[in-house]
Amino acid sequence: MAKERKRSDKRVAERAKPKRPGKGAATPRPAHGSSADGPGGFVTDDRPGVVVTVDVVLLAVHDGELAVLLVERRRGPDSGAWALPGTVVGLDETLGAAAVRAVSARTGVAAPLGRLDQFATFADVDRDPRTRVVSVAFVAVASEAVPPAGGPVASGRWWAVKELHKKKGPAMAFDHRDILATGVERVRSRIEHTDLATALVDEPFTLGELRRAYEAVWGTTLGPANFRRKVLATRGFVEPTGATRMVGTGRPADLYRRGADAVLHPPMLRPASSR
Amino acid sequence: MAKERKRSDKRVAERAKPKRPGKGAATPRPAHGSSADGPGGFVTDDRPGVVVTVDVVLLAVHDGELAVLLVERRRGPDSGAWALPGTVVGLDETLGAAAVRAVSARTGVAAPLGRLDQFATFADVDRDPRTRVVSVAFVAVASEAVPPAGGPVASGRWWAVKELHKKKGPAMAFDHRDILATGVERVRSRIEHTDLATALVDEPFTLGELRRAYEAVWGTTLGPANFRRKVLATRGFVEPTGATRMVGTGRPADLYRRGADAVLHPPMLRPASSR
DNA sequence: AAAATAGTGTCTGTAAGACATTATCTA
């Protein structure tokens, strides 16, 4: 699990406010509705408690590469490092709602969060130097079109996952590199058994587009003929629309929509070379 | 280290076990931040916080049936109901350590916890009536011999999982029925792809015993011949000892030990009838 | 000998991997 220890705050910035002594019982919930970096310190007392947060690994395929949405930290000693979008969970807020809130605050879209999947909880004692922070991690996927890279989002941008694994890649905050790696592996596994990959493409889509989504996630190439056979043999995976679309040169491709079934029988096993 | 002290909380009773005598069973159920616990309480006075706990689904096969270790609640909400062994996570304690502690306090054995697997985090807002409790759930498996059912454990006992799903079965505390169901499904899936099932039997074991472990977990019957072929075709799954053992009537069975590989290639897929 | 369980061998259907062939577009 997580091991690194970075410095500075993790979520402090999110909610960080210098202290708030004497909170009245009637006082509004500290962890609610504030966006990142707002006031509302939760840990600052002399009586520290455990802080529960969510972090979201939002993946999409951009330019044929698997990409993840990160936000740049702008305060604290870890300023300049890139982090997964996350937030403190409100006292009366579900984890899923907090995850949606964390992403929508950064991207402006709540749509892709329908595929929200809680995959692990990170709780190393020292993962945040300030206080004990337990982070419930989610993965979600977005199609290529949403949100547009370089959009109106202030501090967020898409990074090719491949770049982040390099030593010379951008610094990542806290144990987020571990969370990312675990989340990516979860998606790599889930597209084998579920129709999650169809959420990576925009409807309607061609089987070539769907295949390239698989290839981006797995980092492999797949035989177009066999891929097609397996997809069409799995009932409920995709539904033909009857229409075709020109993609450039070559024969027009048949268009499909997402099917009804979320479970793939038999699974779309990734080639042994990609494991 | 500030280990927590709990008092009225959900897992208070459980975790309090070692120091049972003298524990004040006092505080009833304080709602958010109301009742001040004694010193070190996590539900800080007028400043309510989130409590993080672990709950463990410890499974074993008893009399051919999948069984789970539960403890009877004797105080607090749902008193009289049966709960998964769990505890509040200490401020400087890892989740895994807390899970081991929760189980060892009940069973006296830390051994089976090597197979500890975090599988989900439960955090419904109202899952505990007293305060917000976020529970990180683990599964672990024990072999038939340990701990012995009806052993020295005071408030714990094994229950056939099948019984707990019946309406007339024993009441389960909080959302522990959901946690159990999710954990069981995790184990059902994990024995397909890992050698986890070998931890359900004592070494050395026969392939018949291993097969009956699979059957208990999946609730199916498997063809002995095909099961044998698949197990032996998977390198690293089991290692022959060369010895044999009489089980009763019939030909003596070859004995095996656990192999080295944790991953099964190809997977031991459960029959479609058990899904 | 009968019953019971363990172990071995064989047939068959399904599906995956490799790859050749045909179809339909642009440049």
Added chain:
DNA sequence: TAGATAATGTCTTACAGACACTATTTT
């Protein structure tokens, strides 16, 4: 026309399911 991509078909191999058959024990 060549080039590119999509769609279809074929051959081979791997493996799961079913099941017949042999082996070794107790009663």
